[in-house]
Amino acid sequence: MKNIETDILVIGAGSGGLSVAAGAAQMGARVVLLEGHKMGGDCLNYGCVPSKALIAAGKSAHAQAHASRFGVADVVPDVDYGAVMQHVQDVIATIAPNDSVERFKGLGVKVIQEYGAFISGSEVQAGEVVITARRIVIATGSSPLVPPIPGLDTVPYLTNETLFDLRERPEHLLIVGGGPIGMEMAQAHRRLGCAVTVIEGAKALLNDDPETAAIVLDALRGEGVEIAEDALASEIRGTAGAIEVETRDGRVFKGSHLLMAVGRKSNVDRLNLTAAGIETTKRGIKVDERLKTTNSRVYAIGDVAGGLQFTHVAGYHAGIIIRSAVLGLPAKAKTSHIPWATYTAPELAQVGLTEAEAREKHGARLEVVRHEYTENDRAIAERKTAGLIKVMVVRGRPVGASIVGAQAGELINLWALALANDMKMSQIAAMVAPYPTLGEVNKRAAGAYFSPRLFDSVWVKRAVRAVQRWLP
Template structure:
């Protein structure tokens, strides 16, 4: 028998975005049904942000052992137990898992149904033996690894971020197809854990980032023993487990024991039967307006499936946007202008707002680019973390973008995200008092770099100071 359910809000997908919507709406008094056919917590908890950062932390520990000599401490060759490293990753997932569990959300008042859902009409969704009619529907099904149609790929064993963390034997030589954030993060982590690593990229590694910043990351990976083959468009893959060969169109070949495919992600749409609901899609995902509504006005899409920036924090931000509109009927729009992004290599690479090239294209000669190097930050010097710099793009005294490559760049970028979100001026950032000595002081110093030529190189300022000094008793 089919159970018919009526609800205020139906959330399809139990990843970070869907869970944020469900929790917020239920606690505000809405009747909420949540569908999840796979694992609660979605990609971020199980295959993405959480396990990858746990692996990166283990790799950092190994790297610190090997490079301790710069602190006057004898460096040692780290003894890496790869299976234990992956057990550490699983333990981290396990510690966070209860926050995303079915039990927790049922405790918040959410009806959780562990089934995939698909539309059968503009207002009805079938999920197993349940037929759900909702006032509003939120699609938060996320994305999955994109596996390109490379000849031979289907005939050899390969890894994606969904299977990588199941490994227990350390790869001798990991081939990584794709030099984007995921590929570069996992390549460096495995290099630090003692694997030989080759990144195979058809364009330039980290090609969506500022070339100057990306160059710092690429050079660091090279110094740590990783190989990056750029301009290597893959023509075919061959071999078997333990002996895989990747051939590029230009004739180069790369041999390794394991293959990781990290060429991007695609929105999870296949199960939804969107045509039945009158929901249009693009190549990137569901077509939405500024308020994240689909072409079916009762249906929203958030996070990766909405076809924009694919980050967990974007999904969380989207959740807040649609809660305001779907629960309170308030006008609410999403914007990407203040959304930061971070690649968690070492050094980290972070960006918010316009890059230098984008700012110059948009604002021409009105753009001022100010920068400050880690090499002039006392805490960075003390910790031997002097590689990198921050630069901020400024138009008429307001930052329009910030780019940082270096130690804790992901932490530093938050201040500039705050500045862009609230339209702050450089003077307000410069007025901040940062504790000394901290890496965070770098943000104040780069803001100060905007005012330094106006104060110290200005003849008018010098004349005014001179006149005031003569006038003062």
């Protein structure tokens, strides 16, 4: 058995773990990184990267089939599903070197390609190596949650970890789960020529603002995606190519392939956390606001910490760890400024409080300002007018923003900046946006906050008339 001592031990080479390892090593700390599976984790290999590559292929096919509104003849796209999936793999391969063992060794990180398990509060065994570390960061991420639905264990099914291995296009894809993953994959596959049915036990896109989510769901239904809500799967049966999902109310949905997209579970099973005195919750590892576990030497970041499960959250957490565990500076994580987006068409994005959450928290102090995409000249020119922005404002400061429409995932960045820095609506209104851009919807939303104060105020009108009388 070989023994290694280090300053920082990172368990998991996904987005968060890689960021901690790279930052700590470049600042001079001794770093050991453990990864028993693929470098880059879920995001690179099974999540953000391949799904967005597939969505891009679907967007291209959809554009061919809907070009006549621009004066260009519609054509039926000739989709080679195998070639589409090769495009997905090419994208992964292009990005992979950034997350590779070679790159991190070049940064000074000792990379061990084994799973790790605690044997004490400061020691982790990985294969034939025992690592003793001053600080340990658990960044093992999450995996697809597969619920114990009767019959599921007898039927071939896909998750996001196996979906991108397909090379033949599904004739009819059944998707159990109407969250972001389910809806993104539903639209992408529909645009690539598959029949698609989404089966959701509650409401689709439940965690988003209902008004903005409804616009997305209407768009998907308009493209031919069947979305069954309040349809809790109670039994699954069939064989490859002929699968049936029966719901609690007796509905039966038939398809050729089944994708399970009902959520995620934290990857903690291999870690032997009890040996290190680390407690867990139903969602993942228990952490405080500094991301410390119940073992003061050990941190948990990203999905495994049981909070918001987004790649950019793992990256944000990594920055907290660099400040705290590497530089010894005080640092605490918060969630009020964390944005998220669903990359359907139209896109759906959120930061801070939704309208319902803001009304519950702030009551009569809340003002909601809106601006429709139908009033944006760039959206009109590109025929992408389905959408709106609404900003929740309390005493002149935004506390949340919901956007649905083209490039909503890009537009939400401004409001994430505003919330992170406690900015005022007047600062947003002072921005000059180039014309014509979709970004003008942000400025117009800020303007909508001030319009009634300027144009509907009796006092303003009186003041203007007085000024006009005195001006030479």
